[in-house]
Amino acid sequence: xxxxxxxxxxxxxxxxxxxxxxxxxxxxxxxxxxVEDLPAVxxxxxxxxxxNWDERKIGVASKLVxxxxxxxxxxxxxxxxxxxxxxxxxxxxxxxxxxxKSQATLSRHELDVKKVFENLRKLATLEGAxxxxxxxxxxxELLTSATPLEAxxxxxxxxxxxxVGTGEGTxxxxxxxxxxxxxxxxxxxxxxxxxxxxxxxxxxxxxxQHAYDVxxxxxxxxxxxxxxGLEGLDKEAITVxxxxxxxxxxxxxxxxxxxxxxxxxxxxxxxxxxxxMQIHKKGAEVKIFTRRLEEVTSQFSEVVPLIRSxxxxxxxxxxxxxxxxxxxxxxxxxxxxISQRIKRKYGIGEMATELPIEINIFDIVYHNGKxxxxxxxxxxxxxxxKIVKAEKKKIGLAEHIITDSKKEIEAFxxxxxxxxxxxxxxxxxxxxxxxxxxxxxxxxxxxxxETLDLVVVGAEWGExxxxxxxxxxxxxxxxxxxxxxxxxxxxxxKEKESEGxxxxxxxxxxxxxxxxxxxxxxxxxxxxxxxxIYEEIQQSPSYTSGFALRxxxxxxxxxxxxxxxxxxxKQMENLYKKQKK
Ligand code: AMP
Numbered sequence: 001x002x003x004x005x006x007x008x009x010x011x012x013x014x015x016x017x018x019x020x021x022x023x024x025x026x027x028x029x030x031x032x033x034x035v036e037d038l039p040a041v042x043x044x045x046x047x048x049x050x051x052n053w054d055e056r057k058i059g060v061a062s063k064l065v066x067x068x069x070x071x072x073x074x075x076x077x078x079x080x081x082x083x084x085x086x087x088x089x090x091x092x093x094x095x096x097x098x099x100x101k102s103q104a105t106l107s108r109h110e111l112d113v114k115k116v117f118e119n120l121r122k123l124a125t126l127e128g129a130x131x132x133x134x135x136x137x138x139x140x141e142l143l144t145s146a147t148p149l150e151a152x153x154x155x156x157x158x159x160x161x162x163x164v165g166t167g168e169g170t171x172x173x174x175x176x177x178x179x180x181x182x183x184x185x186x187x188x189x190x191x192x193x194x195x196x197x198x199x200x201x202x203x204x205x206x207x208x209q210h211a212y213d214v215x216x217x218x219x220x221x222x223x224x225x226x227x228x229g230l231e232g233l234d235k236e237a238i239t240v241x242x243x244x245x246x247x248x249x250x251x252x253x254x255x256x257x258x259x260x261x262x263x264x265x266x267x268x269x270x271x272x273x274x275x276x277m278q279i280h281k282k283g284a285e286v287k288i289f290t291r292r293l294e295e296v297t298s299q300f301s302e303v304v305p306l307i308r309s310x311x312x313x314x315x316x317x318x319x320x321x322x323x324x325x326x327x328x329x330x331x332x333x334x335x336x337x338i339s340q341r342i343k344r345k346y347g348i349g350e351m352a353t354e355l356p357i358e359i360n361i362f363d364i365v366y367h368n369g370k371x372x373x374x375x376x377x378x379x380x381x382x383x384x385x386k387i388v389k390a391e392k393k394k395i396g397l398a399e400h401i402i403t404d405s406k407k408e409i410e411a412f413x414x415x416x417x418x419x420x421x422x423x424x425x426x427x428x429x430x431x432x433x434x435x436x437x438x439x440x441x442x443x444x445x446x447x448x449x450e451t452l453d454l455v456v457v458g459a460e461w462g463e464x465x466x467x468x469x470x471x472x473x474x475x476x477x478x479x480x481x482x483x484x485x486x487x488x489x490x491x492x493x494k495e496k497e498s499e500g501x502x503x504x505x506x507x508x509x510x511x512x513x514x515x516x517x518x519x520x521x522x523x524x525x526x527x528x529x530x531x532x533i534y535e536e537i538q539q540s541p542s543y544t545s546g547f548a549l550r551x552x553x554x555x556x557x558x559x560x561x562x563x564x565x566x567x568x569x570k571q572m573e574n575l576y577k578k579q580k581k
Contacts, residue, residue: 001041003112003115003150007150007153027173030175031181042171044117045164045166046166047161047162049121050121051218055294056124060159065159067136075101090156091151091161093155116150116154119141139154143155168212173205173208175225178222178226185201207233207234210233211233213244213245213436214435216242237371240282240317244317246436247434247436247437248437248438249443250439250443251444252443255445258424262427262442267381267401268409269425270416272332273420273421273422275335277322281308286303286307300357301352303322303357310389310394311388316364316366317364317365318364320360320362323357324338324357325356332421341355358394358395360396361397363381363384364380365380373432375432377429380433422444423446425443425445427441428440452532454477454567456474456510457475458474458522459472470506470507470510471490473489473530475488476544477572479570485543485544486572489530491553492555513528529566530554533555535549
């Protein structure tokens with residue numbers, strides 16, 4: 001197949017924002033493609049060279065691509081950079097300049113999909129001395145043979161900014177439409193599809209989805225659909241060593257809401273503030289993946305022997321949360337701490353001693369040759385319980401109860417928070433494991449942040465549109481008879497009257513309280529109490545309270561509340577400690 005054909009599809013996809021139309025374009029194209037071209041075509045259409053789970057990255061910076069354009073067209077670096085600034089897209093630059101150039105020279109060979117795909121893949125695998133030069137040559141070689149249109153998409157693929165809008169859902173449906181059009185009993189009409197039998201239609205879409213869930217690779221899925229039909233898709237299985245997508249959680253408003261979503265009784269577990277670890281074991285071989293399917297086995301090499309010695313299974317895939325803790329006190333540390341370990345390439349051994357982690361296993365999706373995706377959660381859990389040997393502060397099952405009592409859940413939540421966890425997870429006992437989906441088989445329950453009632457002690461005149469208002473407020477908490485500042489807040493009030501308390505009203509009120517004016521700032525009598533929400537309380541030397549707020553926002557003006565009842569410094573300290581845990 002000619003690469004140009006793929007580029008024509010890109011163009012067609014770009015020309016519409018309608019999902020059904022995109023699906024149709026891809027489906028028709030895949031139906032026509034030969035089996036041997038399918039894998040490359042499916043990946044290229046997604047702007048990828050490797051499936052999701054594959055570690056290899058193209059790793060080419062835009063500067064290098066700009067250089068390749070210089071090399072191919074013979075035009076000056078300045079010219080390229082000027083065009084780049086103008087369009088903001090190197091793909092378009094390549095297209096325009098190859099157009100200018102090819103009229104003059106015409107040294108083109110026809111580009112074949114496989115040739116383009118293989119050359120691009122080589123970019124990701126080159127290593128060692130002279131790599132940059134070799135990459136430059138590979139890109140230039142492609143661009144020299146490319147038509148202007150091809151040049152645009154080669155560059156965009158290299159830079160991983162294809163922008164034709166083929167999401168996972170579109171690709172899934174397109175594969176089903178392409179290979180099972182008749183069997184599904186549907187017709188594509190402009191702007192719509194007509195389905196004779198929804199159940200049958202969904203059966204095919206579901207089969208493609210299943211195959212994708214376990215392989216994370218639409219190129220393999222398309223190939224299997226074309227070659228072996230529905231049966232092939234159904235047979236696609238989890239492979240130990242290849243990550244699968246993890247199941248995601250929905251959010252519950254409160255305990256009652258959570259219980260309604262997962263049914264009673266349910267499993268309730270601590271929600272640890274660490275990072276998701278999908279652990280694969282096959283004999284003595286252990287691999288660890290993040291929720292984004294990146295392999296992190298070498299960063300957490302101390303986990304490997306632990307799995308070997310504490311998990312009794314020939315082969316399994318476990319879902320767990322690794323949480324960092326302070327080795328001196330044993331207390332859990334927030335996620336930011338171990339996030340350093342994920343990125344770490346060197347000095348891994350030291351990090352493991354300084355920032356040890358505890359593995360809390362909470363699910364199992366594969367066990368000794370059998371996928372457990374369609375088993376109930378309670379049955380999966382029963383297997384887990386049998387095969388994991390716990391060791392304190394190293395490895396074990398997530399703290400877990402089964403209950404239908406709100407009271408018990410509330411008490412469990414307090415216990416979880418007290419230990420420094422984020423909250424709870426509630427899980428449906430009868431639910432299967434749905435990779436990559438947020439279907440509500442498990443829901444998270446986190447305590448709502450308490451808002452602060454702070455007193456406005458100063459303000460500043462705004463700028464631009466807000467120049468006529470005092471629009472930024474210095475707020476403080478109460479410390480005995482004193483006011484201790486905790487920062488500034490300027491968002492949350494309204495500009496128009498009908499929408500709530502306005503900056504104008506606030507300005508009027510504050511003007512009557514001004515005790516001192518200095519440039520654009522005023523100091524006011526501490527009278528007005530505002531309710532402030534924020535993302536985090538941080539320690540800060542910038543304000544007299546010693547604290548500052550991250551992303552503060554006014555949610556109401558508490559005209560009913562006297563300043564004497566404002567949040568105290570002591571309360572702030574407690575909230576800070578609680579949040580830190
Ligand atoms: P969130 O990231 O806020 O959507 O919450 C879901 C995340 O909580 C999961 O992806 C896990 O990384 C983490 N988590 C912590 N403890 C558990 C648990 N017991 N069960 C499931 N997920 C958990």
